[in-house]
Amino acid sequence: MQPYKPFPEVRHPTMVQTALGHSERGGLAANDSEAVSNGGPPPIQHRARTYQAFPGAQYILPCDEEEQARLELQHRVLQRAIGGRLVIPPLTLQPGDHVLDCGTGSGIWLLDLASQESPDIVFRGIDIESRLFPVVKPPNVTFSVGTTTQLPAEWDNQFKLVNQRLLIAALTSSEWPRVLKEVRRTLVSGGWVQLLEAKRWGAEDGQWSAKHRKLLNELFAAKRLVIDCSVQLPHFLKEAGFGNVHVEEYRIPAGSWAGTVGIETRDNFIGVFRGMKTPILNAGGFGYVTTEDEYDQWMTNMAEEWDTMEGTTVDICVCFAQKMSQE
Numbered sequence: 001m002q003p004y005k006p007f008p009e010v011r012h013p014t015m016v017q018t019a020l021g022h023s024e025r026g027g028l029a030a031n032d033s034e035a036v037s038n039g040g041p042p043p044i045q046h047r048a049r050t051y052q053a054f055p056g057a058q059y060i061l062p063c064d065e066e067e068q069a070r071l072e073l074q075h076r077v078l079q080r081a082i083g084g085r086l087v088i089p090p091l092t093l094q095p096g097d098h099v100l101d102c103g104t105g106s107g108i109w110l111l112d113l114a115s116q117e118s119p120d121i122v123f124r125g126i127d128i129e130s131r132l133f134p135v136v137k138p139p140n141v142t143f144s145v146g147t148t149t150q151l152p153a154e155w156d157n158q159f160k161l162v163n164q165r166l167l168i169a170a171l172t173s174s175e176w177p178r179v180l181k182e183v184r185r186t187l188v189s190g191g192w193v194q195l196l197e198a199k200r201w202g203a204e205d206g207q208w209s210a211k212h213r214k215l216l217n218e219l220f221a222a223k224r225l226v227i228d229c230s231v232q233l234p235h236f237l238k239e240a241g242f243g244n245v246h247v248e249e250y251r252i253p254a255g256s257w258a259g260t261v262g263i264e265t266r267d268n269f270i271g272v273f274r275g276m277k278t279p280i281l282n283a284g285g286f287g288y289v290t291t292e293d294e295y296d297q298w299m300t301n302m303a304e305e306w307d308t309m310e311g312t313t314v315d316i317c318v319c320f321a322q323k324m325s326q327e
């Protein structure tokens with residue numbers, strides 16, 4: 001485990017402007033209606049945020065303005081933790097190269113990279129949800145709606161680098177292997193994939209954090225999501241045919257005990273957990289929560305726990321691997 005080292009040169013990218021309107025869908029997230037109609041416990045009444053409705057997708061975080069702001073903060077937190085590197089593998093992009101960002105969200109990683117690289121590199125972002133796509137972008141950056149589980153057929157052997165960051169709350173155990181095969185198919189021979197995922201979070205001995213870890217285990221299991229995907233990635237990568245598999249781990253201090261860095265980390269990740277409120281309450285609370293207020297107060301208590309329990313961290317994992325041959 002590499003200790004967290006502050007990186008002084010991290011840039012603070014300007015806010016990405018997206019096409020988000022103010023209309024909220026509210027109620028059940030589209031893919032949650034399945035849990036309710038299967039005869040599970042009744043949903044808990046609450047004010048729901050806006051969620052994706054891509055057919056079959058299990059993704060459990062919202063896609064509204066609040067989430068857009070959180071993704072900006074998250075980019076800053078993560079980039080600082082990994083030393084400001086946007087490209088992790090040993091690779092120098094050249095004019096004419098193509099780069100793909102799977103599950104691009106607001107496209108902040110892609111736009112940040114495009115601003116540093118040649119305008120003759122082609123940058124593509126794909127996501128199941130277009131609400132967060134930026135409206136202002138350079139001509140060599142394009143965004144499209146689609147799933148990383150089935151990338152367009154015409155993208156065979158095209159990309160020098162594929163980035164995929166934080167799909168832990170999106171991909172099921174059967175989807176992870178498929179996604180990595182798809183990514184490999186779209187890479188040129190010698191091209192690289194880089195993945196970043198959360199590994200562990202919260203106060204080691206905190207009551208609110210401990211209970212929350214149990215709740216998330218239930219939620220992820222109910223959605224067939226892989227909560228320990230970071231640990232499984234090297235195996236998934238090798239199974240998908242990748243070589244040269246590398247893993248880096250980082251510990252990011254979380255909570256006000258660690259100053260601004262800790263406050264930003266806390267706000268981002270507690271923001272993630274607040275965003276999971278609707279799937280949790282729609283599933284009836286998994287026996288851990290019975291009202292919206294109770295859930296909200298839990299998140300506040302957990303944030304305070306992170307503030308007061310020195311040593312609280314969020315641990316992340318970066319993996320990168322290479323497509324060694326064409327087939």
Ligand SMILES: C[S@@+](CC[C@H](N)C(=O)[O-])C[C@H]1O[C@@H](n2cnc3c(N)ncnc32)[C@H](O)[C@@H]1O
Nearest residue numbers: 059071103104105127128129147148165166170
């Ligand atoms: C936590 S956000 C991270 C966004 C971006 N990668 C970043 O790091 O800023 C996860 C994103 O993955 C997208 N997503 C979820 N499931 C997906 C899938 N099967 N294919 C493509 N995108 C997906 C979500 O819509 C969301 O924008």
